[in-house]
Amino acid sequence: MTLDVLIYYDANLNMSPELDEGVRDVAVAVYDAVSNELVAFGYTSESGGLHFGPLVVNGAARVEIPLLSY
Numbered sequence: 001m002t003l004d005v006l007i008y009y010d011a012n013l014n015m016s017p018e019l020d021e022g023v024r025d026v027a028v029a030v031y032d033a034v035s036n037e038l039v040a041f042g043y044t045s046e047s048g049g050l051h052f053g054p055l056v057v058n059g060a061a062r063v064e065i066p067l068l069s070y
Contacts, residue, residue: 001061002053003030007044007068022048026067033060 007026008017028050030040039061040052055061064070 001055001057002051003040003055003061003063005044005050005052005063005065006048007065008048017048019047022046024048026065028052029064029066030055031062031064032057033062034058 005028006017007023008021009023010017011021012018022044024044024046026044026048028042028044029038030052031037032039035058039055039057042050042052044050
């Protein structure tokens with residue numbers, strides 16, 4: 001499995017990420033939903049993006065973003 005995360009603040013309210021709207025240094029954790037084991041962790045880049053993969057999980061994955069309480 002691969003996972004791409006993009007976190008941005010839509011300053012101009014156009015419902016689309018612009019190059020200068022990314023939120024950097026946001027922690028993102030990925031857990032195996034079956035075993036509850038942490039399989040990946042990282043911080044978003046200056047553009048708000050983060051790529052994980054390939055990830056090995058037993059079915060579904062759970063993504064946690066503490067800053068957003070998500």
